[in-house]
Every structure is written in C-alpha cells, then in structure tokens.
Amino acid sequence: MAVQTQTKIPVVDFSDENLKPGTASWLKVRNDVCRALEEYGCFAAELGNKFPLELHEAIFGAAQELFDFPTETKEKVTSEKLFHGYVASPLRERMMIDNATSPQVIRKLTNIFWPNGNDHVRESADAYVKKMTELDEMVTRMVFENYGAEKYYDSHLELTSRTLSLLRYKKHQKDGNNEGIKTHTDKHFTTILHQNRVRGLEVKTKDGEWIGFDPSPSSFLFLAGDALQVWSNDRIQASLHRVMLVENEERYSLGTFAFHEGTIHVPEELIDEKHPLQYNPFNNNEYAKAQVALIQKEISLKSFCGVNC
Ligand SMILES: O=C(O)CCC(=O)C(=O)O
Numbered sequence: 001m002a003v004q005t006q007t008k009i010p011v012v013d014f015s016d017e018n019l020k021p022g023t024a025s026w027l028k029v030r031n032d033v034c035r036a037l038e039e040y041g042c043f044a045a046e047l048g049n050k051f052p053l054e055l056h057e058a059i060f061g062a063a064q065e066l067f068d069f070p071t072e073t074k075e076k077v078t079s080e081k082l083f084h085g086y087v088a089s090p091l092r093e094r095m096m097i098d099n100a101t102s103p104q105v106i107r108k109l110t111n112i113f114w115p116n117g118n119d120h121v122r123e124s125a126d127a128y129v130k131k132m133t134e135l136d137e138m139v140t141r142m143v144f145e146n147y148g149a150e151k152y153y154d155s156h157l158e159l160t161s162r163t164l165s166l167l168r169y170k171k172h173q174k175d176g177n178n179e180g181i182k183t184h185t186d187k188h189f190t191t192i193l194h195q196n197r198v199r200g201l202e203v204k205t206k207d208g209e210w211i212g213f214d215p216s217p218s219s220f221l222f223l224a225g226d227a228l229q230v231w232s233n234d235r236i237q238a239s240l241h242r243v244m245l246v247e248n249e250e251r252y253s254l255g256t257f258a259f260h261e262g263t264i265h266v267p268e269e270l271i272d273e274k275h276p277l278q279y280n281p282f283n284n285n286e287y288a289k290a291q292v293a294l295i296q297k298e299i300s301l302k303s304f305c306g307v308n309c
C-alpha cells in the first residue's frame, strides 16, 4: 500500500553553540537554509537551548498584559507609518513597533502602559528583539554567502531596520469568518514569527498545498519577504501565508520584520543566462506606500518593479 507522506515545513537546527561562520556546521545549516528558502520560501528555525523557555514565557506574558489594557491606553501606541502602532480589526489586534532594536523605543512603549516603568517587560522585550536580530543576521549572512554576494552584507545590515509586531487573535468563531489574516506575502526583506501554543499559522507550498506550523517555545518560522525575492532575482519566492482561527483559545503571535531602508539592486552575482535580471531597483518604502494606497488590491512585485513591465 502506498504510504501518503504529508508535506511539512522544513526544520533547520540552529541549536549548535558553535555555529560560527566558516565551520562545518555553519556550511551544513547554510545549505539547509537556502534549500528550504528556494523550495518553500520559509523554514522553521529550531533554536533549542539558545532560546530560554523563561524568555518565551516572559514575552508572551508581557504581550498578554499589554493587550489586556483598555483600548484608550493601547491607542496611545502610535506611529507615523500607516497601519503601524495599535490597530484593531474584527478578528485581531496588533501593535507594530518600529525601530524595536532601540532600547529607548521599548522604554517609551512600556512607559505608555506603566508610567513608572516596568523593568521586567522592558528587559524581556529588549532580550527578545536581540535574539531575533541575531537569528535574522545569521540567516541573512548565510543567504548572501551562499550566492557569492557576501560583499554586500555589511551595507545591507547598516540599512536594515527592525519592527516588532505583537498580535492577538480571537478564538475560533462558531459562525462566520475564521480567516485571522488573509493570504499574503510580507512586503519587506525577512520575517521571523513566534507564537504561543495555539495553532493557526499556515504556509502555501509551490504545489498549492497549505501546511501548518507546529508551535513550540524554541521554534521560529522564518519567512522570505518580497524584498528578498527581488534581491535574489526570483531564486527565492516570498512565502504565501495566512492565519486561520482553528482553536478555541486566543492566539498570540510575535513578528520581527527586517526592512531594508535603501534601494535594493539585484547583485550582479545573481544575474546570469539561466537567471536574467527580473527586477528594476526596488525601494521598499515606495513599495510599502504603493501597497497602502491600494489597501484591498495588492500590487504585485512584477507590476511594481519587474523589468518587463
Ligand atoms: O500571526 C501570525 O503568526 C502571522 C502574522 C503575519 O503574517 C504578519 O504579521 O504579516
């Protein structure tokens, strides 16, 4: 009898304490990362003991405390960017904090909720963003190296800003819509998602199959965004994903988004006969503004900066 194997999100093991550039384990992980990104546009990064359970509990405890404040308090979390800051919609609430690597930004956030400060929440958020930055930098370095484009890595990093997103979703709705977030690709370079134990996050494979992410405290879903698709000249496709409200419990999710503030040019190392240039120079801020202007109808990457459009 033929055995049906279910497609799963590839898991890449980052738990080795000696995962340093140039080592055999680095090269193995780099290969796993790039194969997964090319095949699925995403992978689950398993951090093991590198991500302490206490930090997982502290950061989700903090997220719950923040969302439990009255709406008037949450609405004080604002941003110049449209749809950043605090935004509530029927099935979810979100806080998007730009420049989250800055301790001043996190201090300002905690002071909105606790005017005398809250060291535990502030320190947990700082430690969380630091861990996510380390993971993102490691993966990005691996990707740049893999395609022989490491000389662009430092300048890319200098132009990278990071946004922290906190999300709370309603439980499964008995009647009605359970699409917590509709199918989309992320518009920036890379995303790292981390969640509580409530399932719901799904990614679409190239064959059109939806596969779920199995949450665990030390597991992080790493996704390629549109900007990485441009940079890689279509070798890596941005991951299509969505959230379905499937459980009878609220779902919390944290996202760390890496955003390239400059203009992305496809590195010449990624252009050859098999991979002719696909994109004109891409400005992520302009792209984000164009998306917001259309709101409901997403603008496609190809129509925004494809060379043949
Ligand atoms: O809730 C999640 O885990 C997904 C969030 C997401 O896709 C997004 O913020 O772009």
Ligand SMILES: [Fe+2]
Pocket (backbone or CB within 6 Å): 184, 185, 186, 241
């Ligand atoms: Fe997303």
